[in-house]
Amino acid sequence: MKFSVKFLLSATSPSHFPAPSVPEVAFLGRSNVGKSSLINALLGETVARVSSTPGRTRAINFFALHNNPNTPPKMIFADLPGYGYAKISKSISAEWPSFIEPYLTERETLALAVCLVDTNIPPQPSDSMLIDFLQQHQRPYIVVGTKADRLSNNTLAKSIAALKREHQVDNVIPCTVNKQNGTKALWSALLAALPA
Ligand SMILES: Nc1nc2c(ncn2[C@@H]2O[C@H](COP(=O)(O)OP(=O)(O)O)[C@@H](O)[C@H]2O)c(=O)[nH]1
């Protein structure tokens, strides 16, 4: 997929959210799991800031994806603040009810949540909590296992099996951002999960 991408805005309160229009895909996960890297890989250009310091994204960053720069966007990507990193978990949990939770529960154009989980670490309770939360609110989601390139095939298969079991999900799509075609299966899953 190749889109023309425009950064829309950075929101730190629901009053900043862009007017609801086209379907939105939200990228969620712990700080440093690879949300911004994945957005850049899917879009084939560097639009989201990648950081080796966890907890840099403190706002919801919205990106509009256009087939043609002069026509209205086809969809919107939302890069959400990470959770679960010790140093910032306090401030993020303060922000969670004020604007992240309203975004996930009330945003009418939110079509799909992409939940990123790290394949290099054991299943995390914070990820289970998020997945439960989305299930409770009947939000469609898919689960992506990041940084798959760091593991051997055998170890990756075991990690994916553990993630599926712990998070009680049917599918965890392994993904790697720095390999050609590492995001191809994800584009298919993402488009298939979007409402027609
Ligand atoms: N090896 C490897 N590293 C990755 C991958 N995706 C992200 N990273 C690294 O993980 C770190 C955090 O990435 P970032 O996208 O900023 O995470 P975010 O906090 O979730 O947005 C950066 O150092 C990235 O280079 C991947 O698929 N493979």
Ligand SMILES: [Mg+2]
């Ligand atoms: Mg980020």
